[in-house]
Amino acid sequence: MSDTELRAEFTAFDQSTEQDWELIASQLPVTxxxxxxxxxxxxxxxxxxxxxxxxxxxxHSLQTASRAENDGRDEEYVLCALLHDIGDTLAPYNHPSIAAGIVKPFVSEANHWMVEHHGIFQGYYFWHHLGMDRNTRDRYLDSPYYERTEEFCAKYDQTAFDPDYVSAPLSHYEPLIAACFDPASG
Structure with a gap:
């Protein structure tokens, strides 16, 4: 089939048909x-x-993932460590939400929460230098994932700015990324 044969023909959702949506749904694995x-x-x-x-x-992302991997964290955690700042250049003021949205369907609730909230927890290490409240993270003290996120930032995220640290290369993590996000790769 040509590319045009695999497209719905509506110009607005309210004109779409069940067949259109069956076609679109069938393309989700391709995407x-x-x-x-x-x-x-x-x-x-x-x-x-x-x-x-x-x-x-x-x-920074490679150092964070390498530090977590070298510490014996499981693959899902390492993946989250690698991707936690993937949104930095897309949404500098809201990068945790970008990363959290990417990983949400594929990781545990605990790891998703950690990625989603790491920015606030990371603030503990520098916000006071900017006139902000470094303890803003404490509004989440009742979360079952508070300690996990606090530890992630303390052990892996805030320490991952060392020009002399030897990180695993991105190619090392490509199979992990493929295994998580491309069901056909496994």
Missing amino acids: QSMAAANIVEQLRMLERDHGGFPVSRLE
Whole structure:
């Protein structure tokens, strides 16, 4: 079939038919199969920006993942460590939400919450230098994931800005990304 044969013909949802939506639903696995490659490409784009930090945003992500992996964390946790800042160059003021949206269907509630809230928890280490409340994270003290997120930032995220640290390369994590986001790869 040609590309045009695989398209619905409506111009507004209220004109669509059940057959249109069956066609569209059948294409979701095709679109999902592109996700892993798109995630890798977005991570590569982080190499272009350092945002004033001692290392590029990609190197920060690789250091965070490498530190978690070297500490014996499971693959899902390592994946979250790798992707936690993937939204830095897309939504600098709201990057945790970008990463959380990407991982949500594929990770545990605990890891999703950790990714979604890491920005506030990371603030503990520097917000006081900007006149902000470093203890803002404490509004989540009643969360069952508070300690997990606090530990993630303390052990892996806030320490991952070392130009001398030897991280695993992005290629090391590509099979992990593929296994999670491309069901056909496994």
